[in-house]
Amino acid sequence: MSYLIRVSLPDVPGSLGQLADAFGLADADINSVDIVETSHDGTVTDDIVVTLPTGVMVDTLITAVASVDGAEVDSIRPFTGRVDRRGQIEMLAKIAEHTGKETETLDELVDVMPSAVTSSWAVVLHVSEDGLTRVAASPAAPEDDGSTPQMPPVEAARILQPDFDDWAPDSWFQLGTALTMTPLHGTDMVLVVGRVGGPDFLASEVREIGDLGCIVGAMLR
Numbered sequence: 001m002s003y004l005i006r007v008s009l010p011d012v013p014g015s016l017g018q019l020a021d022a023f024g025l026a027d028a029d030i031n032s033v034d035i036v037e038t039s040h041d042g043t044v045t046d047d048i049v050v051t052l053p054t055g056v057m058v059d060t061l062i063t064a065v066a067s068v069d070g071a072e073v074d075s076i077r078p079f080t081g082r083v084d085r086r087g088q089i090e091m092l093a094k095i096a097e098h099t100g101k102e103t104e105t106l107d108e109l110v111d112v113m114p115s116a117v118t119s120s121w122a123v124v125l126h127v128s129e130d131g132l133t134r135v136a137a138s139p140a141a142p143e144d145d146g147s148t149p150q151m152p153p154v155e156a157a158r159i160l161q162p163d164f165d166d167w168a169p170d171s172w173f174q175l176g177t178a179l180t181m182t183p184l185h186g187t188d189m190v191l192v193v194g195r196v197g198g199p200d201f202l203a204s205e206v207r208e209i210g211d212l213g214c215i216v217g218a219m220l221r
Helices: 015-025 059-066 087-096 102-116 170-176 203-220
Strands: 002-010 029-038 043-051 072-078 121-128 131-137 158-160 178-183 189-195
Touching: 002 015, 002 059, 015 029, 015 043, 015 059, 029 203, 059 072, 087 102, 087 203, 102 121, 102 131, 102 189, 102 203, 170 178, 178 203, 189 203
Parallel strands: none
Antiparallel strands: 002 043, 002 072, 029 043, 121 131, 121 189, 158 178, 178 189
16 A cells, blocks of 8 residues: 655755665655755655555554654655656646636646645635635535635635634535645636645645646636
8 A cells, every 4th residue: 555654854965765775674665755845944854655565554654764863754644646746847738738718727727736736636716706616626626515605815825724714614624634725816716725634735835836826827817
């Protein structure tokens, strides 16, 4: 079975190699590694997809990380696929193929966005005086409950929080889902991205999704 494990490592030469050796001793096969964020405190956060042989417990991965000085597990969850944010270029190319056709562009956006930013689902909402209405959603997105809540203006990408964003459907936050959203700049639409079971979106990821919102908004215009 494959897992996505988010790990904090000392930002020094050799630390990732030590972790790879530890995973190897646990018979874990590394499928992909992606640097999510480099912090000012001397650590780097990596998303690593690993596959364990049948019968090997996921706790083995946690033990492997603990064997590397200064390494910590942020989160771990089952995962299918690979982590490669370079795929965002491919995503934008696919979206560009539908430029001028709003429905096709939005359908392509929500279809490829989850894999491009290591998330579970995406929805696009139209913002009007009558409230929010869903215009596109990926297959794994929570079902549309038909409500049209009023949302405060969103000027930039940000994280959604259940206590603060009480306009958002409760179903979005189920199963420990982390949420972020961004306006599609220059349009009357916003993009919401959900990551079921976490981990939380880091500031660098929120900025990244905001940048994608700017680019896709320009394409839609």
